[in-house]
Amino acid sequence: MTRAALLQMTSGIDPAANARTLVEGVAQAAAGGAAMLFTPEMSGLLDRDRDRGAASLAHEDEDRVLAAVREAAARHGIWVHIGSLAVRRDAGKLANRGFVIDSSGGIRARYDKVHLFDVDLPSGESWRESNSYAPGEHAVAVQTPLGVLGLSICYDLRFPDLFRTLSDAGATILAVPAAFTRQTGAAHWHVLLRARAIEAAAFVIAAAQTGVHEDGRATYGHSLVVDSWGEVLLDQGEAAGIGFFEIDPARVEAARERVPVLRHRRAIPAAELL
Incomplete structure (x- = not known):
């Protein structure tokens, strides 16, 4: 088994402050014995004011x-997945870009x-x-x-074809960093993450944004780790901070032997409308 960590954040409009939170998280994860740390979507800046946010954006x-x-x-000699x-x-x-960084940087x-994510929610929120x-x-x-880690970001969670592609490529762990709204999170977050884990017989690690942010939005939190049988191993609730968990590859092998979904997959042609 390998120990890992995730960081649940309430990112704000100041990249320097967010960077300090991330650097502290890296130190805490390493001190806790983690080989790898996972962070949420938009770890560096969360600002719905485009003009204000634009001043802080740069090329990679x-x-x-x-x-x-x-x-x-x-x-600290630790791997980091910056969710995005x-x-x-x-x-x-712009690009909403995730990065996997190794222990040499x-x-x-x-x-x-x-x-x-282009939607109009019943709450009146509109995102483009x-x-x-x-x-x-x-x-x-x-x-x-x-x-082998398969990468995705937030709204990708709703599109299972992406996760099939990743597991077909050998992924045994799926990363789903996110900044889910409270409304959609309460309705769909847990069930979708468990479904992706069960379908792929893979671990899912979902580091999330949480709380009320400086730009006025509210995110759902509940960073999750789900194993390859769909069992929730870690739920961070709504508090920001570090959570630790163990990744055991034997659990993936066991799930794929019990229900060999990857071996049974078939290419399905387009449906006929009768």
Whole structure:
């Protein structure tokens, strides 16, 4: 078994303050014996005021939050999955990009969120992620000390084809960093995460944003770790902070032997409308 940690955050509008929280989280995770730390979507900045937020955004190679976490990972000898940062792209729009950083501070993988959150909620909230962000185009899996990790971000959770692609690529762990709204979180968060774990017979690690943020939004929290049989191993509730858990590859093997869903998968042609 390998010990890991996740950081539940209430990210604000100041990247420097968020970076300090992340660096402290890296230190706490390493001190607690974790081989890898997972952080939420938009760990570096959460600001619905586009003009104000734009002043803090940079290209990846100039992003101070990313640089701070890479340095901390190297200093403490721990891997880090930054759930995502908002980074500038050459084409003008932004990317909602996750990073896997190794224990020397090197970037092992990048993933740009494929499915963008464009919705109008019954609560009156309206979100148009595509106004600022360009979607990613590729699924990404990467070898880590915990096993092969498949990457996703937040709204991707609702699209099981992505997770099938990741498990077909060998992923035994699925990362779902998020900033779920309270309304959608209460309705769907637990059931969707457990479903993805059961379908893929894989661990799911979902580090989440929580609480009321400086920009006025409220997020659901409840960072979860779910095992390959759908059992919830960790639920962080609503408090910000670090949680620890164990990843046991034998649990994946056992689940896939009990119900061999990966071996039984078949390509299904388009349905006929009769």
